[in-house]
Amino acid sequence: MSKKVAIIGGGAAGYFTAINLAESRPELDITIYEGSNKLLAKVLVSGGGRCNVTNRIEDPILLSQKYPRGGLFLESVFNIFGSKETKLWFGERDVPLKTEDDGRVFPASNTSTTIYNCLTRLASQNGVSVRLGKRLTSITQQDEQWALTFKEEQLKCDVLVMATGSNPKVYQMLGNQGIEIVDPLPSLFTFNAKKHHLADLAGLSVPKAFTSIKQIKGSKENGPLLITHWGFSASSVLKLSAWFARDLAHLDYTFTLVINWGAFDRAELKATFQEYTQTKPKDKVYSWKEHNLPKRLWQVLFAESELREYTNWSEIGKKGIERLLNKLCAYEVDIKGKSTFKEEFVTAGGINLEQVDPNTFAVNTHNNLYAVGEVIDIDAVTGGFNFQAAWTGGYLAAKAIAGKA
Numbered sequence: 084m085s086k087k088v089a090i091i092g093g094g095a096a097g098y099f100t101a102i103n104l105a106e107s108r109p110e111l112d113i114t115i116y117e118g119s120n121k122l123l124a125k126v127l128v129s130g131g132g133r134c135n136v137t138n139r140i141e142d143p144i145l146l147s148q149k150y151p152r153g154g155l156f157l158e159s160v161f162n163i164f165g166s167k168e169t170k171l172w173f174g175e176r177d178v179p180l181k182t183e184d185d186g187r188v189f190p191a192s193n194t195s196t197t198i199y200n201c202l203t204r205l206a207s208q209n210g211v212s213v214r215l216g217k218r219l220t221s222i223t224q225q226d227e228q229w230a231l232t233f234k235e236e237q238l239k240c241d242v243l244v245m246a247t248g249s250n251p252k253v254y255q256m257l258g259n260q261g262i263e264i265v266d267p268l269p270s271l272f273t274f275n276a277k278k279h280h281l282a283d284l285a286g287l288s289v290p291k292a293f294t295s296i297k298q299i300k301g302s303k304e305n306g307p308l309l310i311t312h313w314g315f316s317a318s319s320v321l322k323l324s325a326w327f328a329r330d331l332a333h334l335d336y337t338f339t340l341v342i343n344w345g346a347f348d349r350a351e352l353k354a355t356f357q358e359y360t361q362t363k364p365k366d367k368v369y370s371w372k373e374h375n376l377p378k379r380l381w382q383v384l385f386a387e388s389e390l391r392e393y394t395n396w397s398e399i400g401k402k403g404i405e406r407l408l409n410k411l412c413a414y415e416v417d418i419k420g421k422s423t424f425k426e427e428f429v430t431a432g433g434i435n436l437e438q439v440d441p442n443t444f445a446v447n448t449h450n451n452l453y454a455v456g457e458v459i460d461i462d463a464v465t466g467g468f469n470f471q472a473a474w475t476g477g478y479l480a481a482k483a484i485a486g487k488a
């Protein structure tokens with residue numbers, strides 16, 4: 084009798100494991116059990132309905148640096164299946180991809196349905212069974228097999244693959260088996276600052292800011308920054324939320340965001356201003372253009388520096404220079420709370436990486452148990468890196484099961 088492989092979760096990681104396994108071992112009895120009535124739900128909504136499948140970055144070291152949790156774990160396996168292999172994989176299966184200027188890779192069709200259709204078609208062509216509405220409620224190891232309990236059904240399998248994403252009940256189920264779970268926490272969120280005094284500038288963005296969190300030493304990110312009605316968003320904020328997800332949770336999402344609006348070098352800028360007091364004494368400070376910031380933002384920062392439009396460089400004084408530098412390079416905003424970014428979020432935490440073998444994605448405390456995708460303690464910043472982790476895990480787990488089952 085052919086060995087039975089149960090894959091729990093019909094998301095990106097579950098499908099990728101199933102297809103790669105079925106392609107190399109067609110005689111295995113492979114079933115995806117999906118708890119909801121929807122397959123690949125996140126694939127369909129991801130990337131604004133376009134599915135950002137991976138990223139241009141192919142170098143395993145550079146790629147691994149996009150993962151606040153799991154980077155070191157993934158570094159070596161990206162040599163086996165990284166973004167280069169992901170692009171080849173989809174290309175060989177009639178899914179042309181395109182790379183956008185910022186490095187994100189999408190299906191050339193510009194719709195996530197292409198990825199959905201590819202994965203569901205390949206699963207079906209390769210004989211993978213898919214059962215919807217099958218929510219796993221408990222697992223027990225019985226000799227070399229796993230006993231699975233679903234609502235209204237019990238069954239046994241030889242190999243169990245957990246591809247359930249970040250589901251608290253599953254974490255509890257795994258915890259009951261003695262598998263260590265790192266507390267799940269949100270990552271990739273925007274910062275709330277209700278009624279902040281830049282709200283009138285909502286919609287305005289700067290292309291390159293430095294952002295940091297006053298209460299977290301060494302926290303510093305760069306990238307675009309967007310002012311919204313309710314707070315601050317865009318990549319420089321999302322990166323802070325991902326890299327400091329745990330520290331921010333400890334601060335109960337109440338902290339001071341420090342903004343350097345133009346990624347200025349404060350010491351250099353100070354020297355420039357001091358020089359202007361000598362070389363351009365009669366020029367108005369307000370007319371200084373080299374800040375390259377949007378005019379409305381400059382007006383607000385200038386006014387908050389308590390300078391007058393008629394103040395010239397000879398009148399600004401040391402204190403005036405410091406006030407202007409503070410507004411330009413260390414603007415402080417009180418943050419209270421967080422919001423999701425375009426409904427996109429990931430979870431930091433999950434199965435402790437010390438219990439997972441990076442070469443096989445096997446859970447090393449239990450026989451015939453594998454874990455792939457967001458269920459393990461791996462997450463990334465935005466840019467297609469989270470799906471990349473799901474493809475990498477799925478591919479390696481499939482390869483390991485194929486070689487063993």
Ligand SMILES: Cc1cc2nc3c(=O)[nH]c(=O)nc-3n(C[C@H](O)[C@H](O)[C@H](O)COP(=O)(O)OP(=O)(O)OC[C@H]3O[C@@H](n4cnc5c(N)ncnc54)[C@H](O)[C@@H]3O)c2cc1C
Nearest residue numbers: 092094095096118129130135219247248456457467469470
């Ligand atoms: C709106 C949104 C947009 C995103 N966009 C991008 C993007 O463009 N690029 C990117 O890289 N990442 C993106 N992400 C993150 C990415 O979607 C996830 O990292 C990825 O989907 C994880 O895949 P997964 O298969 O591990 O988990 P999931 O996709 O969450 O799939 C897990 C599946 O398991 C099922 N399940 C859970 N518990 C049980 C159970 N007990 N029994 C049976 N089934 C169960 C769930 O119903 C689900 O279908 C986005 C996330 C969101 C929310």
